[in-house]
Amino acid sequence: xxxxxxxxxxxxxxxxxxxxxxxxxxxxxxxxxxCLGVVPQGGNTGLVGGSVPVFDEVIVNLGxxxxxxxxxxxxxxxxxxxxxxxxxLVNFLDNxxxxxPLDLGAKGSCQxxxxxxxxxxxxxxxxxxxxxxxxxxxxAVLANGDVLDMLxxxxxxxxxxDLKHLFIGSEGSLGIVTxxxxxxxxxxxxxNVAFLACTDYLSCQxxxxxxxxxxxxxxxxxxxxxxxxxxxxxxxxxxxRNPLPTALxxxxxxxxxxxxxxxxxxxxxxxxxVHSLEGGLISDGVVAQDIQQASSVWNIxxxxxxxxxxxxxxxxxxxxxxxxxxxxxVEEMRNKLGHSARVVAYGHLGDGNLHxxxxxxQYDDAVLAQIEPFVYEWTSKNRGSISAEHGxxxxxAEKIFYSKSPAAVQLMASxxxxxxxNHILNPYKVLPQSLSFP
Amino acid sequence: xxxxxxxxxxxxxxxxxxxxxxxxxxxxxxxxxxCLGVVPQGGNTGLVGGSVPVFDEVIVNLGxxxxxxxxxxxxxxxxxxxxxxxxxLVNFLDNxxxxxPLDLGAKGSCQxxxxxxxxxxxxxxxxxxxxxxxxxxxxAVLANGDVLDMLxxxxxxxxxxDLKHLFIGSEGSLGIVTxxxxxxxxxxxxxNVAFLACTDYLSCQxxxxxxxxxxxxxxxxxxxxxxxxxxxxxxxxxxxRNPLPTALxxxxxxxxxxxxxxxxxxxxxxxxxVHSLEGGLISDGVVAQDIQQASSVWNIxxxxxxxxxxxxxxxxxxxxxxxxxxxxxVEEMRNKLGHSARVVAYGHLGDGNLHxxxxxxQYDDAVLAQIEPFVYEWTSKNRGSISAEHGxxxxxAEKIFYSKSPAAVQLMASxxxxxxxNHILNPYKVLPQSLSFP
Numbered sequence: 001x002x003x004x005x006x007x008x009x010x011x012x013x014x015x016x017x018x019x020x021x022x023x024x025x026x027x028x029x030x031x032x033x034x035c036l037g038v039v040p041q042g043g044n045t046g047l048v049g050g051s052v053p054v055f056d057e058v059i060v061n062l063g064x065x066x067x068x069x070x071x072x073x074x075x076x077x078x079x080x081x082x083x084x085x086x087x088x089l090v091n092f093l094d095n096x097x098x099x100x101p102l103d104l105g106a107k108g109s110c111q112x113x114x115x116x117x118x119x120x121x122x123x124x125x126x127x128x129x130x131x132x133x134x135x136x137x138x139x140a141v142l143a144n145g146d147v148l149d150m151l152x153x154x155x156x157x158x159x160x161x162d163l164k165h166l167f168i169g170s171e172g173s174l175g176i177v178t179x180x181x182x183x184x185x186x187x188x189x190x191x192n193v194a195f196l197a198c199t200d201y202l203s204c205q206x207x208x209x210x211x212x213x214x215x216x217x218x219x220x221x222x223x224x225x226x227x228x229x230x231x232x233x234x235x236x237x238x239x240x241r242n243p244l245p246t247a248l249x250x251x252x253x254x255x256x257x258x259x260x261x262x263x264x265x266x267x268x269x270x271x272x273x274v275h276s277l278e279g280g281l282i283s284d285g286v287v288a289q290d291i292q293q294a295s296s297v298w299n300i301x302x303x304x305x306x307x308x309x310x311x312x313x314x315x316x317x318x319x320x321x322x323x324x325x326x327x328x329x330v331e332e333m334r335n336k337l338g339h340s341a342r343v344v345a346y347g348h349l350g351d352g353n354l355h356x357x358x359x360x361x362q363y364d365d366a367v368l369a370q371i372e373p374f375v376y377e378w379t380s381k382n383r384g385s386i387s388a389e390h391g392x393x394x395x396x397a398e399k400i401f402y403s404k405s406p407a408a409v410q411l412m413a414s415x416x417x418x419x420x421x422n423h424i425l426n427p428y429k430v431l432p433q434s435l436s437f438p
Numbered sequence: 439x440x441x442x443x444x445x446x447x448x449x450x451x452x453x454x455x456x457x458x459x460x461x462x463x464x465x466x467x468x469x470x471x472x473c474l475g476v477v478p479q480g481g482n483t484g485l486v487g488g489s490v491p492v493f494d495e496v497i498v499n500l501g502x503x504x505x506x507x508x509x510x511x512x513x514x515x516x517x518x519x520x521x522x523x524x525x526x527l528v529n530f531l532d533n534x535x536x537x538x539p540l541d542l543g544a545k546g547s548c549q550x551x552x553x554x555x556x557x558x559x560x561x562x563x564x565x566x567x568x569x570x571x572x573x574x575x576x577x578a579v580l581a582n583g584d585v586l587d588m589l590x591x592x593x594x595x596x597x598x599x600d601l602k603h604l605f606i607g608s609e610g611s612l613g614i615v616t617x618x619x620x621x622x623x624x625x626x627x628x629x630n631v632a633f634l635a636c637t638d639y640l641s642c643q644x645x646x647x648x649x650x651x652x653x654x655x656x657x658x659x660x661x662x663x664x665x666x667x668x669x670x671x672x673x674x675x676x677x678x679r680n681p682l683p684t685a686l687x688x689x690x691x692x693x694x695x696x697x698x699x700x701x702x703x704x705x706x707x708x709x710x711x712v713h714s715l716e717g718g719l720i721s722d723g724v725v726a727q728d729i730q731q732a733s734s735v736w737n738i739x740x741x742x743x744x745x746x747x748x749x750x751x752x753x754x755x756x757x758x759x760x761x762x763x764x765x766x767x768v769e770e771m772r773n774k775l776g777h778s779a780r781v782v783a784y785g786h787l788g789d790g791n792l793h794x795x796x797x798x799x800q801y802d803d804a805v806l807a808q809i810e811p812f813v814y815e816w817t818s819k820n821r822g823s824i825s826a827e828h829g830x831x832x833x834x835a836e837k838i839f840y841s842k843s844p845a846a847v848q849l850m851a852s853x854x855x856x857x858x859x860n861h862i863l864n865p866y867k868v869l870p871q872s873l874s875f876p
Contacts, residue, residue, distance in 0.1 A: 074643050074761045075790060076650070097651065121594050130594070132603065133571030149843045154758040155789045156568070157823035158557050158607055159830055159841040160868060161850045165570065165603030169596055186650045209512055212624045213535065216698035217655040260654035264702040320592040323512045351593045352513060385595035392597055403597040405587045411857075412599045418856055419849075430598060 002427055003035045020065075021139060021147055021178045027060055028176065028424075029145030037427045040172035042114025043085065045106035047316075048393030050118065050171045054428045060176060062113050068092055069179065070153075076184045077136060077153045082113025082177050098184040101128035105302060113177045119169030121389030126350040127220040127258070128185060131168050137181035138164045140174075143420035153181045166415065171391050173426040174419045190262040191220075192269050193294040196276070196285035197249035201327035204251050207281045208323065208349060211255060214272045218265055221256035222350030223301050226330070229346045232359070233300045236307040240300055243293075244284045253282075253349070254301050304346050308357050311342075315358040315368065317375055320385035323352045329378050330356060336374065341367050353388040376402040392430050400432060409435065440475045440865055459577060459585050459616045462498060466614065466862075467583030469496055475865045478610035480552025481523065483544035485756075486831030488556065488609045492866045498614060500551050506530055507617065508591075514622045515574060515591045520551025520615050536622040539566040543740060551615045557607030559827030564788040565658040565696070566623060569606050575619035576602040578612075581858035591619045604853065609829050611864040612857045628700040629658075630707050631732040634714070634723035635687035639765040642689050645719045646761065646787060649693060652710045656703055659694035660788030661739050664768070667784045670797070671738045674745040678738055681731075682722045691720075691787070692739050742784050746795050749780075753796040753806065755813055758823035761790045767816050768794060774812065779805050791826040814840040830868050838870060847873065 031038050037057035044051045053059060062083035069079040076098050080089060086107040090100050104110060104122040114120075116138065119131050128134060137152035150164045167175055198204045204224055211219055225233075227250050233240050244252070259265040269287060276282045288294035308314045321329065330345040333356070337343060341360040347353050356375070360367055379386050380402040387396055387403070400409055413435040416423070423436055469476050475495035482489045491497060503519035506527070510516075514536050518527060524545040528538050542548060542560040552558075554576065557569050566572060575590035588602045605613055636642045642662055649657055663671075665688050671678050682690070697703040707725060714720045726732035746752045759767065768783040771794070775781060779798040785791050794813070798805055817824050818840040825834055825841070838847055851873040854861070861874055 072760065072762070074647055119596050119600070121596075125594065129567055129571045132600065133567045146845055148845050148849065150846055152823070153760060153821065154823050154826070156559050156563065156758045156786075156791050156826040157841065158559075158825050158827055159823055159834075160838050160847065161608050161612070161853060162557070162570065162603060162606070163846060163849060163853075165600060168600070170599050174599070186654060188654045205512055212514070214698060216624060216626045217696070218698075258655070260652060260656075261702065261706060264699065264706075268699060268702075320594045322510065322591060324510070348594075353594050383591065385590070385592050385597055387596050388592070388594040389596055396597075400598050403595065407584055407586050408588055408601060409598065411586065411601055414856055415599060415601075415853075418852055 002037050002423065021141060024060060024141045024176055024178055025145040025147055027058070028141055028143055031058055031424050032144050032422055035422050036424060038424050039426055040117065040176045042083070042111035042117070043106065043109040045110045046114070046118060046393060047318075047390045048387070048395045050391055050393030050426070050429055051114065052394070054394060057427065062111060062176070062178070065178060071096060072153065075155070076186060077181060078184050079151065079153060079179065079181045080112060081179055082111060082116075084112050086110050086112060086115060093184055094187065097187050099187045101134040101183065101185055102131065105305075112180050112182070116168055116180055117170065117172045117177050118391045121348070121351070121353065123221055123348070126222060126348065132165055134183050135164065135168055135180060136183055138167055138177055139179035140167050141176045141178055143175065143422065143425050148175065151179055151181055155183065169391070171393060171426060171430050173416060173430045175425070188258050188260045190259045190265045191294065192257045192266055193288040193297050194255045194269055194273060194285060195243045195288070195297045196253045196255065196273070196282045197244050198251040198253060198281065199283050200250060203281050204253055204349060205324060207253060207276060210276065210281065211272065214275070215255070215257055215268060218257040218259035218268065219255070220258040221254065223254040223347070224349040225252050225301060225304065225346035226250065226344070228342060228344045229304055230300070232307045232311055232344055233303055236310040237299070237303040240296070240303065243286050243297055246284065249283060254297060301346065308344065308359055311359050312361045313359070313363040315371055317356040318388050318390045319354045319356055319379050320352050320388035321354055321379065321382060322384070323349065325382055326352065326354050329354070329375070332378065333358070333371070333375070336370055337367065340370070351388070379403070394429050397428070397430055398432050440473050440861065458503075459579060462579045462614055462616055463583040463585055465496070465498055466579055466581060469862050470582050470860055473860050474862060476862050477864055478555065478614045480521070480549035480555070481544065481547040483548045484552070484556060484831060485828045486825070486833040488829055488831030488864070488867055489552065490832070492832060495865065500549060500614070500616070503616060509534060510591065513593070514624060515619060516622050517589065517591060517617065517619045518550060519617055520549060520554075522550050524548050524550060524553060531622055532625065535625050537625045539572040539621065539623055540569065550618050550620070554606055554618050555608065555610045555615050556829045559786070559789070559791070561659055561786070564660060564786065570603055572621050573602065573606055573618060574621055576605055576615055577617035578605050579614045579616055581613070581860065581863050586613065589617055589619055593621065607829070609831060609864060609868050611854060611868045613863070626696050626698045628697045628703045629732065630695045630704055631726040631735050632693045632707055632711060632723060633681045633726070633735045634691045634693065634711070634720045635682050636689040636691060636719065637721050638688060641719050642691055642787060643761060645691060645714060648714060648719065649710065652713070653693070653695055653706060656695040656697035656706065657693070658696040659692065661692040661785070662787040663690050663739060663742065663784035664688065664782070666780060666782045667742055668738070670745045670749055670782055671741055674748040675737070675741040678734070678741065681724050681735055684722065687721060692735060739784065746782065746797055749797050750799045751797070751801040753809055755794040756826050756828045757792045757794055757817050758790050758826035759792055759817065759820060760822070761787065763820055764790065764792050767792070767813070770816065771796070771809070771813070774808055775805065778808070789826075817841070832867050835866070835868055836870050
């Protein structure tokens with residue numbers, strides 16, 4: 001059982017953890033020997049309370065370990081310390097003609113170590129895959145202070161178990177990531193954006209299938225929003241206008257392509273639009289003619305969380321659901337709630353990731369009781385994930401059984417016991433209390 | 439310690455393990471209770487002795503669990519039993535307009551469960567990434583017979599530790615994979631192949647950098663072979679002719695593109711060739727004009743293992759090395775061996791994966807003593823991997839420390855103890871004996 005610190009005027013101790021793995025190692029060794037809880041913290045931009053202390057845990061913030069260690073311009077392999085802010089890596093790579101394989105709204109403050117520890121998803125996953133695909137190596141400090149060097153810079157290495165994957169997405173509960181080696185794609189010169197309207201969800205689905213096939217290798221994003229989401233954006237976001245103003249449509253799809261040949265990519269996208277319009281898959285559509293138009297279209301999609309905040313209280317769910325069923329839960333939720341709240345749906349359709357939002361004038365337990373546990377039960381019944389990209393953190397640790405079998409969760413607890421027998425690392429997070437502190 | 443079975447007329451028992459996970463579970467439960475060793479076996483095509491018994495282990499061959507369970511044509515997600523032969527999945531998907539994200543020479547007999555258990559690499563890794571990137575879910579039977587359901591069919595799922603990665607590449611030593619869920623890319627219509635000559639290795643490297651940038655999203659293979667390899671192919675493979683016959687060059691590069699637009703892809707590749715010729719990166723080059731020409735070029739590269747077999751004895755090494763250093767070891771080896779043997783180099787340059795072969799008239803301990811441990815020490819010193827894609831199996835288990843730190847190997851052993859405390863699964867493989875049977 002963890003020791004609780006007492007009599008501190010502040011319940012948390014902030015350790016500016018200096019700049020070396022040795023210091024992180026010493027801190028953990030000390031805390032482990034005294035059973036003191038530790039919260040590893042990056043940019044603190046998570047949405048499930050994974051990087052904040054619950055009681056009196058020691059915060060180990062990695063922000064001052066922020067150096068790029070090496071970059072191999074032949075293979076595009078970047079090695080950096082964990083505290084590098086994502087946007088600073090983006091800028092570093094931009095000068096070299098490369099990009100990060102992930103892009104997030106929080107890029108201005110989130111850190112690469114936190115991204116890796118939470119297996120952050122974001123806008124480029126459809127094209128480049130998850131961090132399990134792109135992280136080549138890690139250095140992590142274990143709970144007892146041991147430094148685990150898995151900092152390979154190789155695309156292929158089949159020598160023993162690939163342990164780094166345990167640390168990707170375990171939210172700092174198995175070790176503190178101190179260095180990262182990551183494969184970065186070359187920056188391609190041609191980016192095109194189209195904004196399309198569909199009359200029903202089945203058309204969005206079919207459009208995705210067509211886009212994968214016709215746009216193939218240049219497809220880099222396939223996002224969707226529904227009528228409610230568009231209405232919210234138009235009413236609450238400054239400077240946003242409807243790119244398809246002649247009518248309000250049931251569904252909107254944002255397609256982005258990224259390739260190496262401006263002319264051929266644009267022709268490909270335009271041909272795709274004409275084909276989709278003729279085939280009746282879309283009812284309207286426009287291709288952004290310049291970078292301003294492209295970013296104003298992206299602003300609609302990316303501004304939705306802000307629009308929801310401005311509209312009042314919001315219950316937010318980040319679900320993975322098989323693509324063909326994504327909109328079923330939205331409609332069921334709408335039927336269930338009637339006029340008591342507004343159901344707003346958008347997300348990374350190409351990844352099967354729905355951001356489901358229930359918006360109402362103020363937080364209301366009666367509304368919440370209609371949403372939960374229904375939303376989790378529905379997702380579980382359809383073999384979805386109750387947290388597609390946000391993780392479990394503190395807020396959803398107890399919900400894990402909706403998406404994982406008891407045997408799998410039990411094995412996770414055994415792995416936790418193996419790597420952190422005193423349970424000092426990010427306590428009360430990820431796994432249910434009953435398993436973490438039996 | 440494992441029990442050895444006695445008095446059997448055959449040292450191995452073959453169990454045609456029927457067709458359900460329940461049977462696999464029962465077999466493992468029985469063997470675990472009696473400490474009997476078990477060798478999980480797929481198509482038995484591995485190159486390091488990972489799927490063959492050493493003494494009297496029970497073989498559990500998954501070949502009769504060979505059904506496709508489901509295929510989602512919207513998201514391209516295939517769920518199948520572990521015993522499906524890779525080529526049969528390729529054919530199944532071809533009818534649906536999709537491809538497997540991996541392609542191997544052994545596809546006619548290797549099984550998807552074995553591919554996953556060994557993290558098989560192959561020819562498409564440059565484009566689609568490793569199986570850690572493409573496997574979405576697994577069902578595995580643990581040593582004690584427990585069935586672990588991790589058979590998700592979602593691209594994104596951040597609920598707890600992603601345990602499936604432990605089973606990808608652990609060569610059947612942590613559990614027997616019985617079902618697999620895998621993300622398959624759409625089949626694209628346009629495939630082009632070019633065969634180029636470079637005068638030095640630095641040019642091959644620069645050419646790779648240019649190809650990643652100029653061919654970007656359509657680049658699907660970047661393979662290389664040296665003069666010795668070409669000479670061997672021309673002398674030992676039937677029907678092979680040199681596509682660049684005017685001179686013998688120091689290095690050859692095979693570039694493949696796969697895209698959705700025949701005309702634009704071909705133009706892009708031809709422009710790339712002209713540009714590379716003008717810039718002096720290549721000294722000669724040709725683009726295959728039809729599928730016959732393309733496959734005759736691929737035959738050179740794919741026929742090299744056969745050519746080596748025909749040339750006499752061969753010591754084979756499968757190394758990952760930072761791209762810029764790949765050819766250094768070839769030259770050092772050549773200097774070391776002088777005229778006593780022929781050093782032949784080829785491989786997946788785009789993945790940093792060198793297949794280093796030392797060819798001599800017959801096996802010769804004096805030659806071997808010059809190769810080993812030098813090749814492992816050199817690779818280790820340069821932070822390479824002594825097994826890029828072949829795994830460790832029986833033959834290389836003791837070599838693991840050349841590529842992994844003692845702390846990492848110790849943690850692997852702890853994970854093994856956690857999941858298979860009696861060490862019944864694939865004994866004597868992957869981890870060093872001293873750790874497996876302390």
